[in-house]
Amino acid sequence: MADKKSLKEQVYAAVIRDVISGEYPPNAILSEKQLIERFSVSKSPVRDALIELCNEGVLRSIPRFGYEVVAYTEKDVREIIEFRGVLESHCLRQCAGSLTAADFERLDQFLVQSEQLAHSEQEIVAHWENNVSFHLLLCSLAQNEYIYKELERSMNVQLRAYAQFHWDRWHKTAIILDVDTHKMIVRALARRDLEEALRVLRQDLGLWNESGSPARF
Template sequence: MSKKNLKEIVYDSVLNSIYSSEYRANEIITETSLIQKYGYSKSPIREALTALCHEGVLKNIPRCGYQVIALTSEDVQKMLEYRMVLETGMLRLCFDTITEKQLLHLDELSSLCSKNTEDVMEHWIYNMDFHIALLSLGGNDYACTQLKSCMNMLWRAYAQLHWNKWSHYNIPADMKYHDLILDAIRQKRLEDAIHYLKEDLNDFGTSSS
C-alpha cells in the first residue's frame, strides 16, 4: 500500500472529524486552524479542503473559511430511497447467478457486522462492506462506487443528526436482517430476500433511538 501524501492525510483526518462530530454541521473550519493542528504548509491543507468542497462535504465561504455542509432528515430519506432502488434492483438482476462461494464471503462479512465492538465507525465500515459486496454480485463496478459514496454521505448525515446518541447505539441489533437475506438467497426465495433487504434499509438508525 502506498504511503499517503500530506493532502490525503489532512483530507482523511478532516473527514473523520466530521464523521465523529468533532466538527459539527455548519461549523467553520479555517486553513489557519488546520495549519496549527497538523504543522503542515498551506498547500496540502488547501488542496484537502478544496477536494472536500468538490465532494459536497464543505462549502468555501470567502474571507471566512470552510463550512461543514449540514444534511437533513429529508436528505437521509432521499438517500435511502436511492439505496432501495439500487440494491434491490441489482439483487433481482443477479439472483439466479449467485454462487455458494460468494455467499460464504458474505457470511464472513455478516459475522464481522455482528461482532462486539464499541467503535461505531468500525461497525459502520463492516456494514458498508457487506452491502457493497452484496451489490457487487451484479458485476457493476460503477454501481458499487455510487453505493459507497451514498453510504459515506449517510454516515455523515447520521453523525450530524444523532451525534448525542452514539453511546446508546445498539450495534448487533442494527444488523439483524443480514443473515435473513443470505438464508433467503440460499433457499432461492427472491421475494423474501428482497423483503429482508428492504427491512434492513428501513431499519437504518432506528436501533439507536
C-alpha cells in the first residue's frame, strides 16, 4: 500500500507480531533506522508507528538510544486479570436481566464456531483471538463502548505478557481450545442465574483467592 497511514499500520502490525512471536524479546532495542531498512519505507510512517507503540505500552522510548520492548512481570498479569474481572463482572450485571433471544442466538452461533476451532490445530494466537472475541461479545451486550475498548486493550496487553512468559512452550505444543466455561457462562445467563455466570467467569479468568474460592467483584 502506498499511502502513509497504511504504511504506518504495516509497520505497527509487524512489530506487534514480532513481539508476540518472540522475534523481539523483552528489553530488546529497536531503532528507527533498523525498521526503515527492514520495511524499505521513509522515516515518517516508522516514527508514527513507534509513537503509537509507545503510547500503547508495547515499547518504551529511550532518548538518543532507541525503543525498548517493554517487559511484563507476573504482577502485571495478575493486575490485568483483576481489572478484567471488575470490567466483565460489571458488564454481566448490567446485561443479565435484559438479554434477548437475538442476543442468545449470537452467543450460540459464536460457541458453534468456537467448537470447530477447538478441534483444529491452530496457532496459540488464533485460539487467543477466539477467546478475546467471546469476552468482547459478552462485554458488548452491556452497551458500554468505553469498557469495551478498555477490555480489548487489556486483553491485547495480556497476550503480549503471556507470550513473553510462555512462548517457547506454546510454540511447541498443539493447543486445544477449551470452550466449556464459555458454554457454562451462556447457559447460566439463559437460566437468568447471574451468580452462577459470575462464578464461572471468575473461574475462566483464573480469579481465585488464597482459600481456593472464587474472588468476589
